[in-house]
Structures are given as structure tokens and as C-alpha cells.
Amino acid sequence: MRALIIGVGQCGTKIADLFSLVDFEALAINTSRGDLDYLKHVPQERRILIGESLTGGKGVNANPILGREAMKRDLPMVMRKIGSIIGYEDVDVFFLTFGFGGGTGAGGTPVLAEALKEEYPDSLVVAIGALPLKEEGIRPTINAAITIDKLSKIADSIIAIDNNKLKEGDLDIKQAYERINYTIVERIASLLALVDVPGEQTLDASDLKFVLKAFGSFATVGYAKADASRVKSLSRLIIKSFESEGLYLEANIESALYGLVAIHGPPEVLKAGDIFEALDYLTGKIRGKQIFRGFYPDPREREVEVVTLLSGIYDSKSIEDIIITAKNYAKSFMEAKEEAETKKKELLSGLPDFDDIYPAGNEDLSEIYEGSFPDFNEVTKGLRRREDD
Ligand SMILES: Nc1nc2c(ncn2[C@@H]2O[C@H](COP(=O)(O)OP(=O)(O)OP(=O)(O)O)[C@@H](O)[C@H]2O)c(=O)[nH]1
Ligand SMILES: [Mg+2]
Structure with missing residues (x-):
């Protein structure tokens, strides 16, 4: 069975990096050059920077609209790269790893998933995404909800990993993520490693594909x-x-x-x-x-x-x-x-335009200032009266 792991964004590429460590074929896609440089195991030629013209290689700061745009702009380049890695042997399952709460992964993964489905209709596309921690606040939650909705219409399955569930004790956030990533890779790698291996009653690629082809649930x-x-x-x-x-x-x-x-x-x-x-x-x-x-x-x-x-x-x-x-x-x-919007309209309604107040014509400016500049107390009194009516 052939699986290709594609990490998108920081969380996703860190997970892909661990898969690479245990000898799976993996590639890493990100809008942040620094985060790609930080990886240890994905080979250099499999690290793809996207959206450089948009972000200058600095990430998208949890904005999924930019993440989506970055993936769209560089999709031809990304798909060429994936094609060159795949070669002539089919891929059974593309596993897309990412964090649901950020910008690059949440915005970019559905775009990539759709393109993979179109180009490789016989392969499965399975999303493996980390759900945000409760204490991260509202924005990651919104990103996650909308991305869940999108992927449920494209992917064959969504393996959702609840960071809240795997976070243990009082580890700091960085250690907690590392532990969680390790757990994810240990489990999925163990499962994949057992497919097509000789045994008493064995699992083959078609069994795994049958189970994962589950209508985006x-x-x-x-x-x-x-x-x-x-x-x-x-x-x-x-x-x-x-x-x-x-x-x-x-x-x-x-x-x-x-x-x-x-x-x-x-x-x-x-x-x-x-x-x-x-x-x-x-x-x-x-x-x-x-x-x-x-x-x-x-x-x-x-x-x-x-x-x-x-x-x-x-x-x-x-x-x-x-x-x-x-x-x-x-x-x-x-x-x-x-x-x-309603409050703003209410507050501003009844205001005059400049023309209602300043005299028309092309009089000499000095004359306007001296002679006919209106008294603002009078104007505001007038306005208040209008509002009272
Ligand atoms: N399990 C796990 N979750 C992570 C990790 N890093 C970030 N997350 C989660 O993923 C979300 C952030 O996603 P990132 O991957 O950092 O963001 P990104 O896709 O790189 O997008 P930008 O940084 O906005 O460009 C947060 O909601 C975190 O909960 C990680 O190493 N492991
Ligand atoms: Mg990032």
C-alpha cells in the first residue's frame, strides 16, 4: 500500500516531519519559510513554499483567506511537484495533515484536497487535522468549523484529533504539541505499517480504503x-x-x-x-x-x-x-x-452637507471668513431641533 503524507501549515508539516522520520513518504507545504527551514526530516526538495508573492514567506497569521489564496496561486507548482514525487506508481491514500485553527492549513488544505481528488480520482484523500485547544479563543474555533464544513464535502474521511483530549497535565504548550504529534504519528504509522504485512489474518490496502471511504465523515x-x-x-x-x-x-x-x-x-x-x-x-x-x-x-x-x-x-x-x-x-x-450599522445610521441621519451651511458662489475666501461664517451653536441647535421633531 502506498500512502503519501502531505503536511500543510506549521502543525501539519511538523506532523509530516515525524512521518518522514519513520520512513513514510512525506512532503511539507507552508507559507512560512522559517517554519519550513525548522523541519528536520522532510528532504529539502520536498519542502514547498507557497504564497511568497502574497506574504513574502512570512506565514498568514491565522488568516485562512490568505492561506486559501496562497494555495490557489501556487497550485500548479504544488501539483507538478506532487506528480514528480508520485511517478508512475499509484498512491492509495493521500493523508493531508494540518491544524484546523490556523490560516495556511485551514485555508489551504481544502483547496489541495479538491485538486488531488480531481487529478487522482482513484486515490483516497483523508484529512488528518488537529482541533484547536479551547483556550486558544474564538478565531481558531471559527477557522476549524468552516474548514470542517468544506472538507466534509471533499475528503473521504476526516481523522479529527482533539488537542484538548490529548493534552496532558501541566506540560507547556510546545511540549504538549510535541507529545500530541508523536502520539498521532505513532498510532497512524502503526496502523499503516500493518497493512499488507503477512500475518494470520491480514489487512490489505483495499480493507483500509474501504473503511476510510466514508463520505467525508x-x-x-x-x-x-x-x-x-x-x-x-x-x-x-x-x-x-x-x-x-x-x-x-x-x-x-x-x-x-x-x-x-x-x-x-x-x-x-x-x-x-x-x-x-x-x-x-x-x-x-x-x-x-x-x-x-x-x-x-x-x-x-x-x-x-x-x-x-x-x-x-x-x-x-x-x-x-x-x-x-x-x-x-x-x-x-x-x-x-x-x-x-443601524446605530450609525440613526446617529448620522439629519446631518447637513457642506452646501447646506456654507454660502455658494465663488466669493473671495477672506470675505467668507469675515462675513458669513455660520455660528456652529446655531447649526447644532438647528440639528437638535430637527432630531426632536
Ligand atoms: N497537535 C498539534 N496542534 C498544533 C500544533 N501547532 C499548532 N497546532 C494547532 O493548529 C492551529 C494552528 O495551526 P498552525 O499550523 O500553527 O497554523 P498554520 O496553518 O501554519 O497557519 P498560519 O500560521 O496562520 O500561517 C492551532 O489551533 C493549534 O491548536 C502542533 O504541533 N501539534
Ligand atoms: Mg504557520
């Missing part, structure tokens, strides 16, 4: 890992991977259409009875009732790792919170705007 990845000697119940560990604490996103997994579970560990722990008990439970729980599975017994392994992908999710509290906050804000902003 949400997907989440669950995860659980334990030392093999400590696993008393494998079934319990599998179930843990798709319970709330295992998932990226606050979501009602009962609303999911499809699932995929990959289990990797020493053969003596991977007992069929345990695995089927857990899979039956999951199959019964999700609405779509379709679960794909892969078991990968590995005698050298000392740990058991379970990765679960659930797709077709519509019911997610993380997403709903963002959409509702954005809608409420938009509503009160529109009301405030309308009120400001």
Missing part, C-alpha cells in the same frame, strides 16, 4: 498497548483501545459505520477466543456492523499493541462543541454588526 484512531507478560485479558485490552480514553476524539462510537482492528504481539497472547470476543462486542456496538481485522503474531515481540480505526462517525462532542460555538459566535457577530 469523521474517523478516529484508538490505541492500547501493554507489556505482554501483564496482559491478563486480551479481550479487555482490545476493548480499551476503542473506549473513550483510547480515542483521539470525543465521539459516540455507536454512530460509526466501519471499524478496523489490528493486533500485534507474541503468538501466545494472541488467542483467537479472546480476539473474537472483543470483535463481536465491537461489531454489535457500531451502527454499520462491519469490522475488518488483522492479527500479527510476532515471536520476537514483548508487547501487545492494538490499533483501532473507526470511521463514518457523525456523532462527536468534540466536533459539535466547535460547530455550535462557531455558529453562536457568527450569529451574535452578525447581530452586533447589524446593530452597529
Whole structure:
């Protein structure tokens, strides 16, 4: 299976950089030259600066209109570059990584997703986006809500990662992001690494594509890992991977259409009875009732790792919170705007124009000043009278 990871904006390119570290094909697109320079693992020739004529290589400061414009202007160059990386072998899935709350990623990703869908109709386009932290304020929330709406009409699935859910304890923001990015890449890379690998019951590219082709709805990845000697119940560990604490996103997994579970560990722990008990439970729980599975017994392994992908999710509290906050804000902003306009009109109505006050004609200016300059007290009194009427 061939996956191409494309990071857009700072958050997205940092995630793509980690994918590159673990040997996935990745490229990085940003409006900020400094942020591209800061990456460590994506090869130089796969770092693409967009919108230079617009921003001078300095980023778009959380303005998605500029992010969108930057991607549009340089789209031919970006698509040529992607084409040259792809060569003649098809790509199964394009994973677009980005932050929902900024400008470059939020504005640019939907433009790129649309172009990829058009040029590579047989490949899937899956968005992997980080949802903003609550404390970031209203603007990232608005950017996220509008970008969710756009991508839901273009992408095959949106793997939304709730930063709020993965942020731990009192790490500072930079450390928290690093930890979150690492977690995202660990989970998705583990899943991708298990596709097309020989095993007991294996997952192939078409299984993964089937699960991810979910009409632009949400997907989440669950995860659980334990030392093999400590696993008393494998079934319990599998179930843990798709319970709330295992998932990226606050979501009602009962609303999911499809699932995929990959289990990797020493053969003596991977007992069929345990695995089927857990899979039956999951199959019964999700609405779509379709679960794909892969078991990968590995005698050298000392740990058991379970990765679960659930797709077709519509019911997610993380997403709903963002959409509702954005809608409420938009509503009160529109009301405030309308009120400001009405107040302004009221306040200014009845004002005369210059011609109403200054004498007409081409008299000598000195004469105007001396003789006929009106008394402003009189004028304002006049205006007040008009308003009282
Ligand atoms: N998980 C994660 N989220 C991040 C990271 N950096 C930023 N974010 C989130 O992404 C949003 C900001 O996106 P950025 O990628 O910094 O912005 P950008 O796309 O580069 O756009 P501009 O900086 O406006 O040009 C914020 O809402 C953050 O919550 C990161 O390293 N990891
Ligand atoms: Mg940036």
C-alpha cells in the first residue's frame, strides 16, 4: 500500500516531519519559510513554499483567506511537484495533515484536497487535522468549523484529533504539541505499517480504503498497548483501545459505520477466543456492523499493541462543541454588526452637507471668513431641533 503524507501549515508539516522520520513518504507545504527551514526530516526538495508573492514567506497569521489564496496561486507548482514525487506508481491514500485553527492549513488544505481528488480520482484523500485547544479563543474555533464544513464535502474521511483530549497535565504548550504529534504519528504509522504485512489474518490496502471511504465523515484512531507478560485479558485490552480514553476524539462510537482492528504481539497472547470476543462486542456496538481485522503474531515481540480505526462517525462532542460555538459566535457577530450599522445610521441621519451651511458662489475666501461664517451653536441647535421633531 502506498500512502503519501502531505503536511500543510506549521502543525501539519511538523506532523509530516515525524512521518518522514519513520520512513513514510512525506512532503511539507507552508507559507512560512522559517517554519519550513525548522523541519528536520522532510528532504529539502520536498519542502514547498507557497504564497511568497502574497506574504513574502512570512506565514498568514491565522488568516485562512490568505492561506486559501496562497494555495490557489501556487497550485500548479504544488501539483507538478506532487506528480514528480508520485511517478508512475499509484498512491492509495493521500493523508493531508494540518491544524484546523490556523490560516495556511485551514485555508489551504481544502483547496489541495479538491485538486488531488480531481487529478487522482482513484486515490483516497483523508484529512488528518488537529482541533484547536479551547483556550486558544474564538478565531481558531471559527477557522476549524468552516474548514470542517468544506472538507466534509471533499475528503473521504476526516481523522479529527482533539488537542484538548490529548493534552496532558501541566506540560507547556510546545511540549504538549510535541507529545500530541508523536502520539498521532505513532498510532497512524502503526496502523499503516500493518497493512499488507503477512500475518494470520491480514489487512490489505483495499480493507483500509474501504473503511476510510466514508463520505467525508469523521474517523478516529484508538490505541492500547501493554507489556505482554501483564496482559491478563486480551479481550479487555482490545476493548480499551476503542473506549473513550483510547480515542483521539470525543465521539459516540455507536454512530460509526466501519471499524478496523489490528493486533500485534507474541503468538501466545494472541488467542483467537479472546480476539473474537472483543470483535463481536465491537461489531454489535457500531451502527454499520462491519469490522475488518488483522492479527500479527510476532515471536520476537514483548508487547501487545492494538490499533483501532473507526470511521463514518457523525456523532462527536468534540466536533459539535466547535460547530455550535462557531455558529453562536457568527450569529451574535452578525447581530452586533447589524446593530452597529443601524446605530450609525440613526446617529448620522439629519446631518447637513457642506452646501447646506456654507454660502455658494465663488466669493473671495477672506470675505467668507469675515462675513458669513455660520455660528456652529446655531447649526447644532438647528440639528437638535430637527432630531426632536
Ligand atoms: N497537535 C498539534 N496542534 C498544533 C500544533 N501547532 C499548532 N497546532 C494547532 O493548529 C492551529 C494552528 O495551526 P498552525 O499550523 O500553527 O497554523 P498554520 O496553518 O501554519 O497557519 P498560519 O500560521 O496562520 O500561517 C492551532 O489551533 C493549534 O491548536 C502542533 O504541533 N501539534
Ligand atoms: Mg504557520
